[in-house]
Amino acid sequence: MRKGFIAYIPAGFPDLETTEKILLSLNGLGITGVEIGVPFSDPVADGPVIQIAHKVALENGVNLDKILEMVSNLKVDYDLYLMSYLNPILNYPAGKEILIRRLREVGIKGLIVPDLPLREVENVEIDFPLVPFVAPNTRESDLERIRRVSAPFVYYISRYGVTGEKEDLPFVDHMKMVKEKLRLPLFVGFGISKREQVEKVWEVADGVIVGSLLVRIISETSRKEVAAKVKEKVKELIGDHS
Amino acid sequence: MKGYFGPYGGQYVPEILMPALEELEKAYEEVSRDEAFWAEYRKLLEDYAGRPTPLYFAKRLSEKYGAKIYLKREDLLHTGAHKINNAIGQVLLALRMGKRRVIAETGAGQHGVATATAAALFGLECVVYMGEEDMNRQRPNVERMRLLGAKVVPVSSGSKTLKDAINEALRDWITNLPTTYYVLGSVVGPHPYPTIVRDFQKIIGEETKHQILEKEGRLPDYVIACVGGGSNAAGMFYTFIDSGVKLVGVEAGGKGLETGEHAASLLRGKVGYLHGSKTYVLQDEWGQVRTTHSVSAGLDYSGVGPEHAYWKETGKVFYDAVTDEEALDAFLELSRYEGIIPALESAHALAYLRKIEDLDGKIVVVNLSGRGDKDLASVLSHPRVRERIS
Numbered sequence: 001m002r003k004g005f006i007a008y009i010p011a012g013f014p015d016l017e018t019t020e021k022i023l024l025s026l027n028g029l030g031i032t033g034v035e036i037g038v039p040f041s042d043p044v045a046d047g048p049v050i051q052i053a054h055k056v057a058l059e060n061g062v063n064l065d066k067i068l069e070m071v072s073n074l075k076v077d078y079d080l081y082l083m084s085y086l087n088p089i090l091n092y093p094a095g096k097e098i099l100i101r102r103l104r105e106v107g108i109k110g111l112i113v114p115d116l117p118l119r120e121v122e123n124v125e126i127d128f129p130l131v132p133f134v135a136p137n138t139r140e141s142d143l144e145r146i147r148r149v150s151a152p153f154v155y156y157i158s159r160y161g162v163t164g165e166k167e168d169l170p171f172v173d174h175m176k177m178v179k180e181k182l183r184l185p186l187f188v189g190f191g192i193s194k195r196e197q198v199e200k201v202w203e204v205a206d207g208v209i210v211g212s213l214l215v216r217i218i219s220e221t222s223r224k225e226v227a228a229k230v231k232e233k234v235k236e237l238i239g240d241h242s
Numbered sequence: 243m244k245g246y247f248g249p250y251g252g253q254y255v256p257e258i259l260m261p262a263l264e265e266l267e268k269a270y271e272e273v274s275r276d277e278a279f280w281a282e283y284r285k286l287l288e289d290y291a292g293r294p295t296p297l298y299f300a301k302r303l304s305e306k307y308g309a310k311i312y313l314k315r316e317d318l319l320h321t322g323a324h325k326i327n328n329a330i331g332q333v334l335l336a337l338r339m340g341k342r343r344v345i346a347e348t349g350a351g352q353h354g355v356a357t358a359t360a361a362a363l364f365g366l367e368c369v370v371y372m373g374e375e376d377m378n379r380q381r382p383n384v385e386r387m388r389l390l391g392a393k394v395v396p397v398s399s400g401s402k403t404l405k406d407a408i409n410e411a412l413r414d415w416i417t418n419l420p421t422t423y424y425v426l427g428s429v430v431g432p433h434p435y436p437t438i439v440r441d442f443q444k445i446i447g448e449e450t451k452h453q454i455l456e457k458e459g460r461l462p463d464y465v466i467a468c469v470g471g472g473s474n475a476a477g478m479f480y481t482f483i484d485s486g487v488k489l490v491g492v493e494a495g496g497k498g499l500e501t502g503e504h505a506a507s508l509l510r511g512k513v514g515y516l517h518g519s520k521t522y523v524l525q526d527e528w529g530q531v532r533t534t535h536s537v538s539a540g541l542d543y544s545g546v547g548p549e550h551a552y553w554k555e556t557g558k559v560f561y562d563a564v565t566d567e568e569a570l571d572a573f574l575e576l577s578r579y580e581g582i583i584p585a586l587e588s589a590h591a592l593a594y595l596r597k598i599e600d601l602d603g604k605i606v607v608v609n610l611s612g613r614g615d616k617d618l619a620s621v622l623s624h625p626r627v628r629e630r631i632s
Contacts, residue, residue, distance in 0.1 A: 039530075040529075040530065041400065041530040041531040041532075042400065042405065042406075042409055042516065042517075042531050043409075044255075044256070044409045044412050044413065044517070045256045045413075045416070047413070051399055055399075055400075058530060063528045064528065085515075086254055086515045087514045087515045087516065087523070087525065087529040087530075087531070088528060088529035088530065089529070090514070090515065090529070091512065091514050091525065091528075091529035092528075092529065093527050093528065114256050115254050115255060115256060115515065115518070116254065117253060117254070117255060117256065117257045117259075117260050118257065118260075119253065119260065120252055120253060120254055123243075123252060132257075133256065133257035133258075134257065135256075135257050135258035135260075135261075136258075137258065137261040137262075137419075138257060138260070138261070139260075139261065139264075142260070157256075157257065157258055160258060160416065160417055160418070160419055160420075161413075161416055161417040162413045162416055162417065
């Protein structure tokens with residue numbers, strides 16, 4: 001059985017040209033999408049591996065305009081999402097309305113904002129599809145709010161903690177409940193790094209999101225080989241033996 | 243709106259923290275109405291921490307400035323700063339919530355020491371996150387925390403100061419929610435922290451009001467406090483808001499506001515989102531949080547409490563800044579005129595005395611938020627001070 005797969009790729013790590021090569025290498029695999037990570041100075045929801053990616057990208061002078069410029073020329077056969085902390089979005093130099101127009105122009109399908117919980121969504125007025133996070137401890141009353149954010153899918157945080165690679169997969173029952181209640185595609189992230197975990201998640205949800213593992217591979221591989229290595233790992237995770 | 247001060251505040255944190263904030267809010271609402279809780283808090287502050295602190299008439303300083311200058315002596319509290327007021331309050335709250343592990347961030351180390359102290363008092367496990375740069379410049383406090391049984395974790399990410407220590411403490415909390423209580427040290431962070439911390443600090447202003455009425459028979463003309471995150475200022479100002487007293491919050495001007503090397507979030511920041519709060523944040527044009535500079539580790543922070551943002555916007559408090567050098571001059575001045583070595587943070591509030599133009603005959607209260615022992619190494623190595631010590 002083959003289900004959804006979303007990769008998290010931090011923009012500008014180790015540099016934007018390499019990011020573009022990685023994104024292009026993921027064509028033809030049938031993956032659902034890629035979350036492009038916008039670097040932020042204070043990535044509070046991220047573990048050490050992704051923190052370094054944020055830091056390097058900022059040192060490289062990467063910003064939203066450079067990322068959107070790269071995306072606007074990109075031809076990929078999967079959906080693109082932008083993952084950014086709240087402050088760079090709401091303090092975009094030309095204003096958030098212009099940013100949202102740009103996101104539409106370059107074909108971004110949704111925004112993923114790790115420090116924007118469901119209860120604050122209505123206070124920031126972002127007129128763009130938002131991917132809501134649901135955690136194992138999210139209250140049922142808050143799930144109702146998801147109906148108001150025109151969500152392309154739901155990002156299920158599969159454990160307590162920040163991003164990083166882990167072994168087990170808890171909270172299967174809660175995932176099933178959430179999926180039944182929301183009737184939206186459910187993608188599970190945080191800590192997924194093994195083919196077996198992917199299969200387990202596929203049994204209960206619509207897809208997986210893999211981040212830290214890929215970012216670690218990017219950090220350990222030379223620029224020349226990194227796109228091929230990331231592609232190889234994604235193929236392994238989705239069970240593509242071609 | 244609940245959780246907001248005007249448009250500022252809120253809960254801009256990862257979804258996974260929301261139930262924990264709700265649990266905290268409920269627990270705090272319960273103890274708010276519980277007389278026994280506050281009686282225990284006050285008793286500990288009296289018998290253990292040393293409240294009430296004196297409101298001291300600084301005679302020689304008053305003569306020098308031609309005003310009546312009073313110092314609220316939070317520096318005389320156990321552990322040497324106002325931070326103990328909040329640490330005791332929050333550790334009592336943690337106990338009510340059944341948490342046996344407390345974590346904290348610290349900048350100057352005073353909040354870390356206060357939390358380690360309160361944790362030792364109740365036999366709780368304590369972990370303190372501290373930026374590597376702050377560990378170097380506030381060495382004695384690191385040693386005190388370790389002596390008190392706390393684990394001090396160096397934070398090497400970002401600017402290696404308070405903002406990064408808060409990030410790391412939040413990451414720990416996200417990971418260890420069921421067992422852990424996060425003792426936030428200032429009026430920053432997501433709701434309900436800015437309210438909780440202010441409530442545990444407002445005793446400073448309440449005592450001051452009572453004391454000045456007793457000594458002078460009227461309210462002061464000015465009340466001055468330094469502002470980093472803003473907890474001593476919030477605790478001092480809260481009672482005096484809308485009372486006609488001129489309230490002045492003094493930010494860290496570092497090497498000068500025009501140099502960009504400072505920590506004056508309210509004066510030079512832009513409204514943004516940091517550590518769970520909508521507030522003034524020092525940031526670049528792309529919304530990246532800027533690193534800050536101050537000779538005082540406790541004021542070296544890119545954000546500021548959301549209630550201060552609200553007080554600034556509504557004009558209830560006036561905010562200004564003094565430079566590193568002005569603060570160092572005030573540090574020496576108080577040492578030599580009154581025999582009191584102030585914390586570098588508090589020295590910023592003292593330095594503002596020179597900036598008040600109509601000081602003549604006025605009654606002024608300066609919040610002396612902490613004592614300066616912890617700062618000796620960094621002060622003595624500063625050329626501005628070294629050349630004036632025989």
